[in-house]
Amino acid sequence: MKKDKILVIGACGQIGVELTLALRKMYGGNNVVASDLREEHELLKGTGPYVSLDVMNKEMLHVLVIRHNITQVYLLAAILSATGEKNPLLAWHINMQSLLNVLDIAKEEGLDKIYWPSSIAVFGPNSPKETTPQHTIIEPTTIYGISKFAGERWCEYYHHRYGTDVRSLRYPGLISYKSAPGGGTTDYAVEIYHEALDEGHYKCFLSENTYLPMMYMPDAIRATIELMEADSARITVRSAYNLSGMSFSPKEIAGAIQQHIPAFTVSYEPDYRQDIANSWPQSIDDGEAAKDWGWQPQYDLPKMTEDMLKNLKEQKG
Numbered sequence: 001m002k003k004d005k006i007l008v009i010g011a012c013g014q015i016g017v018e019l020t021l022a023l024r025k026m027y028g029g030n031n032v033v034a035s036d037l038r039e040e041h042e043l044l045k046g047t048g049p050y051v052s053l054d055v056m057n058k059e060m061l062h063v064l065v066i067r068h069n070i071t072q073v074y075l076l077a078a079i080l081s082a083t084g085e086k087n088p089l090l091a092w093h094i095n096m097q098s099l100l101n102v103l104d105i106a107k108e109e110g111l112d113k114i115y116w117p118s119s120i121a122v123f124g125p126n127s128p129k130e131t132t133p134q135h136t137i138i139e140p141t142t143i144y145g146i147s148k149f150a151g152e153r154w155c156e157y158y159h160h161r162y163g164t165d166v167r168s169l170r171y172p173g174l175i176s177y178k179s180a181p182g183g184g185t186t187d188y189a190v191e192i193y194h195e196a197l198d199e200g201h202y203k204c205f206l207s208e209n210t211y212l213p214m215m216y217m218p219d220a221i222r223a224t225i226e227l228m229e230a231d232s233a234r235i236t237v238r239s240a241y242n243l244s245g246m247s248f249s250p251k252e253i254a255g256a257i258q259q260h261i262p263a264f265t266v267s268y269e270p271d272y273r274q275d276i277a278n279s280w281p282q283s284i285d286d287g288e289a290a291k292d293w294g295w296q297p298q299y300d301l302p303k304m305t306e307d308m309l310k311n312l313k314e315q316k317g
């Protein structure tokens with residue numbers, strides 16, 4: 001077991017639950033403090049310490065870091081893309097201030113490592129749509145993307161100016177069965193599996209040929225841990241690494257589900273989230289992550305679909 005003491009902020013969200021469980025396996029349950037605004041998630045109960053925390057309260061966060069001798073922070077609390085468009089000023093405030101609170105406490109307390117995720121939402125309509133490179137035109141049009149891009153600049157700034165060891169990934173849309181998604185534009189790719197099993201039909205809020213970069217949660221958790229475990233000298237990108245798993249459209253995921261449930265049908269009624277999706281890349285070039293710390297995804301669409309349906313069937317009894 002390692003000696004690090006980790007704080008996960010936003011531990012009850014879609015990524016937080018699975019990341020907290022994975023970190024507890026590696027570091028020991030008591031060495032990973034889970035925190036969130038919400039009540040403790042069912043899957044976290046009994047696996048390690050849980051504290052109620054509003055990351056916007058910097059003093060409370062600072063006290064928690066000192067009291068628990070925290071050495072690493074994973075900051076996952078955020079307002080996601082679709083929710084952000086409903087209240088842009090709130091999304092900006094929460095997404096920026098939470099990061100600044102963590103970075104500043106990291107600097108003051110000399111914390112070892114910080115993890116904060118960015119997103120493919122940093123790219124905008126003027127970025128190349130296919131195999132979007134690490135360094136390219138970045139002109140996000142959603143408030144979520146703008147806050148992630150600004151956050152990346154702050155991470156790089158804290159690293160260069162104060163030596164803070166902060167690391168980040170531009171996650172694509174994440175697909176999982178353990179914990180529900182939290183208001184993103186790619187949430188359809190989780191809902192569609194549930195509805196296929198529950199109703200045999202899904203009404204999709206994106207059009208059938210909307211390609212977006214996606215990733216199955218086990219790959220995202222592994223990428224996060226591999227990045228955080230990598231020797232600091234190998235991390236050449238201190239803003240956020242491009243990260244790629246797979247790329248598909250609603251029509252293609254429906255086809256993959258129909259391989260298992262032939263009677264499954266989908267109708268398409270695009271809403272405001274279509275505009276968000278249209279501004280994003282269709283696929284991502286993650287060559288820098290592969291070169292620097294050896295990133296390789298393991299799941300494609302058929303393999304993910306088989307695993308999602310198997311686990312959801314078990315979960316739903």
Ligand code: NAD
Nearest residue numbers: 010012013014015037054055077078117119171173174182
């Ligand atoms: P989520 O919405 O499922 O979870 C976020 C958690 O943060 C929630 O449990 C929420 O209660 C908590 N939270 C919100 N405000 C808080 C506050 N003030 N104090 C403490 N906790 C608070 O989000 P997620 O999908 O798990 O995303 C985690 C991170 O990954 C975010 O930064 C998100 O932008 C990023 N990301 C996610 C995806 C995806 O597809 N899920 C894709 C790209 C990037």
